[in-house]
Amino acid sequence: MSAGAKEHAGARRRVLPRVPVVERAAVTVAVAMVLLAAVGPLIAPHDPYAVDLSRSLLPPSGDHWFGTDVSGRDVLSRVLSGARITLPATMIVIVTAALIGTVVGTVAALGGKVVDEVLMRVTDIGLSLPSIILALGLAAALGSGLRSAVIALSLTWWPGYARLVRTLVRDVKDAEYVDAARMLGVSRTRLVLRHILPNALNTLYVQTTLDVAAVMLVISGLSFVGVGAQVPSPEWGAMIAAAAGDLTGGWWAVAFPGLAIMLTAISFNLLGDWLRVRNDPTIREGAGR
Amino acid sequence: MARFLLRRLVTSVVVLAGLAVVTFLMTQVLPGDPARTAAGRNATAEQVARARTELGLDRPLWEQFTGYLDRLLHGDLGVSVFTQRPVLDDIAAMLPSSVELVLAAMAINVVVAVPLGVYAAYRRGGPSDVAARLVALLGAAVPVFWLGLMLQLVFAAQLRLLPLTGQLAFGQDVPRITGMTSLDALLGGNPAAFGDALLHLVLPALTLAASFVAVVARTVRSSMITTLDSDYITLARATGASELRVVVRHGLRNAMVPASTILGMQLGWMLGSTVLVESIFGRTGIGAHAVAAVLQNDLYTVIGTVLVIGVVFVVANIAVDLVQLWLNPRLRRTRRRTGEPAVPALAGVKP
Amino acid sequence: MTDTPLLAVRDLRVSFPGPEGPVEVVHGVDLELARGAKVALVGESGSGKSVTARAVLRLDADATLTGRIELDGTDLLTLPPRRMREVRGSRAGLVFQDPLASLNPVMTIGWQITQPLVIRGVSKKVARRRGVELLSRLGVRDAGRRFDDYPHQFSGGMRQRVVIAIAIVAEPALLIADEPTTALDVRVQAQVLRLLHELADERDMAVLLITHDLGIVAGFAERVVVMRHGLAVESGPVEEIYAAPRHPYTRALLAAVPRIGGDLSRPLATVGPAVGTAEEEAVEPS
Numbered sequence: 001m002s003a004g005a006k007e008h009a010g011a012r013r014r015v016l017p018r019v020p021v022v023e024r025a026a027v028t029v030a031v032a033m034v035l036l037a038a039v040g041p042l043i044a045p046h047d048p049y050a051v052d053l054s055r056s057l058l059p060p061s062g063d064h065w066f067g068t069d070v071s072g073r074d075v076l077s078r079v080l081s082g083a084r085i086t087l088p089a090t091m092i093v094i095v096t097a098a099l100i101g102t103v104v105g106t107v108a109a110l111g112g113k114v115v116d117e118v119l120m121r122v123t124d125i126g127l128s129l130p131s132i133i134l135a136l137g138l139a140a141a142l143g144s145g146l147r148s149a150v151i152a153l154s155l156t157w158w159p160g161y162a163r164l165v166r167t168l169v170r171d172v173k174d175a176e177y178v179d180a181a182r183m184l185g186v187s188r189t190r191l192v193l194r195h196i197l198p199n200a201l202n203t204l205y206v207q208t209t210l211d212v213a214a215v216m217l218v219i220s221g222l223s224f225v226g227v228g229a230q231v232p233s234p235e236w237g238a239m240i241a242a243a244a245g246d247l248t249g250g251w252w253a254v255a256f257p258g259l260a261i262m263l264t265a266i267s268f269n270l271l272g273d274w275l276r277v278r279n280d281p282t283i284r285e286g287a288g289r
Numbered sequence: 290m291a292r293f294l295l296r297r298l299v300t301s302v303v304v305l306a307g308l309a310v311v312t313f314l315m316t317q318v319l320p321g322d323p324a325r326t327a328a329g330r331n332a333t334a335e336q337v338a339r340a341r342t343e344l345g346l347d348r349p350l351w352e353q354f355t356g357y358l359d360r361l362l363h364g365d366l367g368v369s370v371f372t373q374r375p376v377l378d379d380i381a382a383m384l385p386s387s388v389e390l391v392l393a394a395m396a397i398n399v400v401v402a403v404p405l406g407v408y409a410a411y412r413r414g415g416p417s418d419v420a421a422r423l424v425a426l427l428g429a430a431v432p433v434f435w436l437g438l439m440l441q442l443v444f445a446a447q448l449r450l451l452p453l454t455g456q457l458a459f460g461q462d463v464p465r466i467t468g469m470t471s472l473d474a475l476l477g478g479n480p481a482a483f484g485d486a487l488l489h490l491v492l493p494a495l496t497l498a499a500s501f502v503a504v505v506a507r508t509v510r511s512s513m514i515t516t517l518d519s520d521y522i523t524l525a526r527a528t529g530a531s532e533l534r535v536v537v538r539h540g541l542r543n544a545m546v547p548a549s550t551i552l553g554m555q556l557g558w559m560l561g562s563t564v565l566v567e568s569i570f571g572r573t574g575i576g577a578h579a580v581a582a583v584l585q586n587d588l589y590t591v592i593g594t595v596l597v598i599g600v601v602f603v604v605a606n607i608a609v610d611l612v613q614l615w616l617n618p619r620l621r622r623t624r625r626r627t628g629e630p631a632v633p634a635l636a637g638v639k640p
Numbered sequence: 641m642t643d644t645p646l647l648a649v650r651d652l653r654v655s656f657p658g659p660e661g662p663v664e665v666v667h668g669v670d671l672e673l674a675r676g677a678k679v680a681l682v683g684e685s686g687s688g689k690s691v692t693a694r695a696v697l698r699l700d701a702d703a704t705l706t707g708r709i710e711l712d713g714t715d716l717l718t719l720p721p722r723r724m725r726e727v728r729g730s731r732a733g734l735v736f737q738d739p740l741a742s743l744n745p746v747m748t749i750g751w752q753i754t755q756p757l758v759i760r761g762v763s764k765k766v767a768r769r770r771g772v773e774l775l776s777r778l779g780v781r782d783a784g785r786r787f788d789d790y791p792h793q794f795s796g797g798m799r800q801r802v803v804i805a806i807a808i809v810a811e812p813a814l815l816i817a818d819e820p821t822t823a824l825d826v827r828v829q830a831q832v833l834r835l836l837h838e839l840a841d842e843r844d845m846a847v848l849l850i851t852h853d854l855g856i857v858a859g860f861a862e863r864v865v866v867m868r869h870g871l872a873v874e875s876g877p878v879e880e881i882y883a884a885p886r887h888p889y890t891r892a893l894l895a896a897v898p899r900i901g902g903d904l905s906r907p908l909a910t911v912g913p914a915v916g917t918a919e920e921e922a923v924e925p926s
Contacts, residue, residue, distance in 0.1 A: 121300075121303050121304070121307060122307065124300065124303070124304050124307070125304050125307035125308055125311060128304045128307075128308065128599055128602055128603060129308075129557075129561070129595065129598060129599050129602060130557060130558045130560070130561025130562070130598070130602075131561075132561050132562065132564055132565070133561040133564070133579075133594070133595055133598050134595065136564060136579060136580070136583055136591065136595075137312070137315060137591055137592060137594075137595040138315070139583065140315075140582070140583040140586070140588055140591040140592075141315040141318045141588065142318070144583070144584070213429065213430055214429075217430075217432050217433075220432055221432065221433065221434060221564075221565050224432075224434045224565065225434075225564060225565065225568070225580045225583075225584075226580070226583075226584050227580070227583050227584070237432070237434075240432075240434065240435055240438065244438055244569070247438055247441065247442055247446065248442065248446045251442050254435070254438050254439070254442075255439065257435075258432055258435035258436075258438075258439070261430075261432050261435065262427075262430050262431055262432070262435075265429070265430035265431075266426060266427070266430040269426060269429060269430060270426070519741065520736050520738060520741040520742045521741065521742055521743055521744045521745075523699055523736075524734060524736060524742050524803070524806065524807075525744070525755070526699060526728065527697055527699060527728050527729065527733070527734040527807075528728060528729035528733070528755060528756040528759075528806060528807070528810065529725045529726060529727070529728040529729035529730060529756060529759060529760070529810070530725075530755065530756075530759055531725060531759075534759065539744055539747075542746045542747070543744070543745065543746055546746075616746065617745070617746055618745070618746060618790040618792070619745055619746075619790070619792050
C-alpha cells in the first residue's frame with residue numbers, strides 16, 4: 001500500500017505518454033538506413049550519376065518518385081545512393097573519435113594527476129570551439145573532399161568522448177567490484193579491459209548513438225558549403241548544395257535529400273533516447289539529461 | 290568567488306594558448322610553400338629564398354612559434370591571400386553583421402524556448418508537453434542549411450512575405466557606424482531602413498535559432514520540472530501565492546540556472562553555425578567569409594576566423610560564469626558554512 | 641470562545657491516481673482542533689498523516705478529496721481556487737520538515753518572508769518591518785541585517801525559524817507543522833518546539849503537530865491522534881493516551897520508545913504485524 005503523497009505522484013509520473021510503437025518505428029528506420037547504405041545503389045531505379053539535360057528539373061512523377069535535379073538525374077536514386085556515402089562517413093567519424101576518446105579518457109582517469117591535468121587541458125581546447133569551425137579549419141589545411149572532412153571531424157569530436165569516458169572510468173574504478181577483482185590478483189591490464197571498461201562504456205554507446213545525428217548534420221553541412229563531399233557526389237548535403245541554385249524551379253531536389261537527413265537523424269535520436277532510458281532505469285521520464 | 294573566477298581565467302588563457310599552438314601547427318601543414326606564394330609565381334629561386342628568410346621560415350620551429358604568438362598578440366593575423374588586406378581588418382569588418390544575426394537568433398531563442406519549456410514543465414504529460422518534446426526532437430534533427438532553403442522557398446519565394454536574401458532592400462542606404470545594419474539604420478535616424486533591416490533578419494535568425502531552441506526548451510523544461518517538485522515551491526503555494534507567481538517569481542530563477550549555461554554556450558555555437566546560414570541568405574559575415582576563404586585556400590583567413598571565434602567562445606563562457614554567479618547566490622561564497630556543494634558547472638556538452 | 645472547533649475534518653478520504661487506477665491513501669479520518677489548541681498527529685511513515693495535513697491546504701493538485709474539512713465553519717473542499725488561495729497563509733500556515741529544502745535558494749529570506757504579505761497588498765516597507773520584527777521574536781539576532789541574507793548562510797535551526805516566520809507572518813489561526821524538528825539536532829529541536837508553543841499561546845494560534853516521534857509529543861500537545869494505514873485508530877488527551885493507551889497499535893508505539901535508564905539487556909520493542917489491521921480495531925475517540 002501507499003507511502004506519502006510524493007511517492008504516489010512519482011508513480012503516476014512514470015506513466016509515459018510515449019508509446020513503445022514510436023521506439024520500434026525508430027529502430028526500424030535506423031536499421032533501414034543502415035541497410036540502405038549497404039544496398040542503396042542496387043535498388044535504385046535509375047543511375048544516380050547519369051546526366052540527361054533533356055529531363056532536367058522534372059517534378060515528382062510515377063517514373064521519378066522524387067523528381068529529377070537540374071542535370072536530369074533521378075533524385076530518388078541519388079538519395080538512395082547517398083546513404084552509402086553519408087552513413088559510413090558518419091560511422092567512421094564516430095568510431096574513430098570514440099576510440100581516440102576512450103584511450104585518452106581512460107589514460108587520464110587512471111594515469112595520475114599530472115597526466116590528467118595535461119590531457120584535460122588538451123580536451124578543453126577541442127571543446128572550446130564549435131565543431132564545424134574547427135572542422136572547417138582542419139579541412140582547409142587538409143584540402144577539400146570527404147576524406148578530409150572525415151579526418152577533420154574525427155579530430156574535433158574525440159575530446160567530448162574523452163571527457164565522458166574519463167568521468168565514467170573514474171566512477172567505476174572506485175567501485176567495490178573492481179577492488180574485489182584487484183584483491184583476487186587480477187592483473188592491471190586485465191582489470192582495465194575486462195572489468196572497468198565494459199561497465200564504463202555502456203553510457204558511451206548511448207552517447208555515440210545520439211551523436212550520429214549531430215555528426216551527420218555537420219558532415220552534410222561541410223559538404224553543403226563545398227568543403228566535404230564534392231558536387232557530383234550524391235552525398236545528401238552536396239545534393240542540396242547543387243540544387244540550391246534552382247530552388248524555386250525544382251524544390252524537390254532540395255527537399256528530399258534534406259528529409260532523408262532529417263529522417264535518419266530523428267530515428268537515431270529516438271534510438272539513442274530509448275537506449276539511454278533502458279541503460280539507466282532510474283531516469284525519470286521528463287527529467288531529461 | 291574570486292578564486293573561482295581566477296581559476297576560470299587561468300583555464301581560459303591555457304585554452305587560448307592551446308588554440309594558438311593548434312593553429313600554428315595548421316600553418317605548418319599547409320600544402321604548398323608560403324615563401325613561393327609570397328614571392329610570386331614567376332619568382333626565381335633566389336627571390337623565393339629571400340622571401341623565405343624575410344618570412345622567417347628558415348628559423349627553427351620554436352622560434353617561428355614565438356614569432357607567431359608575438360604577432361597574434363599584436364593583432365597581426367597575417368594577410369589574406371585573396372583580399373590582400375590584413376586578416377584582422379577583414380574579420381573586423383565582417384564580424385558585426387554576424388553578431389547582429391546571432392543576437393537576433395538568440396533573442397528568438399530565449400523568447401520562444403523559455404516560455405515553451407516552462408509551459409511544457411507546468412503541464413507535464415499533457416498534449417502541449419508532448420508537442421514541445423516533438424518540436425525539440427525535430428529541431429535537433431533538422432539540417433540548418435536545409436531549413437534556411439525551405440524557409441526561403443515558402444516565405445520568400447512562394448508567399449512573398451519576407452525578403453529572399455540580403456540585409457537591406459535595394460536602394461536603401463545606411464551609414465556604417467557599428468557594422469550592424471539594423472542598429473546603424475536606427476542610429477542613422479532612418480526608421481524605414483531599420484524596419485527593412487529587421488525584415489531581412491527574420492528568416493536567417495529563425496533558421497539559425499531553430500535547432501538551438503530545441504535544446505534550450507528541453508533544458509528549461511527539465512530544470513523547471515525539478516524546481517516545481519521542490520518543497521519551497523509547495524510552501525510558496527501554501528502561503529497563498531497564485532500559480533503564475535509561484536512558477537515565475539518563485540520558480541523561474543532556479544530553473545534558469547542550468548539554462549543560462551546552455552544559452553551562453555550557444556552564443557559561440559551559433560556564431561559557428563553562421564557558416565551554414567549566411568551564404569544562403571546572401572549576408573556578409575565571418576561565416577560566409579570563412580567558407581569563401583576555405584574554398585580559395587586562403588588559409589590565414591580561415592585560421593584567423595578560427596582564432597577569433599575561439600576568443601569569442603572563451604569570453605562568452607566567462608560571461609556565462611558571471612551570470613551564474615548573479616543567478617545563484619550559493620556560488621558567491623568560496624567558503625561555505627555548511628556542507629552543501631555549490632551547483633556543479635556543466636561538463637562540456639557537444640552541440 | 642465559540643463552540644465550533646477551528647478545524648473540523650470529517651470522514652476525509654484521500655486518493656491519488658495510480659498506475660492501475662486511483663489508490664486511496666486515507667480512509668475516512670476524523671479530526672478536530674479547537675481554537676488555540678495544540679494537537680499532535682502521530683504515526684509511522686506511510687500512515688497518511690502528512691497527506692491528511694496537506695489535504696487541509698489542498699496542496700496536492702492530483703489528490704481527490706472527499707468528506708468535509710471545515711475551517712472556521714467554511715468547507716474548504718468546496719471552495720473555488722481563488723478563495724482557497726486566500727485561506728492559505730492567512731487562515732492556515734504550513735511548516736515542513738527539511739528547512740533547507742523549504743527555502744528558495746536563490747532568493748533572500750527577507751523576500752520570502754515578506755511575500756505572503758506583499759501578495760495581500762501590504763506595502764514592501766511595512767512588510768519588511770513586520771518581517772524583521774517577527775524574525776527577531778523568533779530568536780534571530782541582528783534580524784534587520786540578516787533579512788537580506790540567503791538561506792545557505794544560515795544554520796539549520798535558524799533556517800527553520802525562517803520557515804516558521806514565512807508560515808505565520810500573515811497571522812493564520814492554524815499552523816500545520818509537518819515533522820518540523822525531525823531534520824534538526826536534539827538541542828535545536830527543543831528550542832524550536834518551545835518556540836512553537838510560545839507562539840501558539842501568544843497568538844492564540846492552533847498547532848497541528850505531525851510527527852512520528854512520540855518523545856516530543858508529550859511536552860507539546862494537549863491532544864493526540866494516532867494514525868495507522870490511513871485511519872485514525874485512537875485519539876484523546878495526551879495524558880490518557882500515554883497512561884492508558886487503548887488501541888494495541890498505540891500501546892506498541894509507546895512501548896517502542898526507548899527509555900533512558902531502561903533495561904539494556906532486553907531487546908527494543910517493535911511495532912510488528914501482530915498488532916492487527918487498523919480497520920477492525922479503531923477505537924472510539926475519547
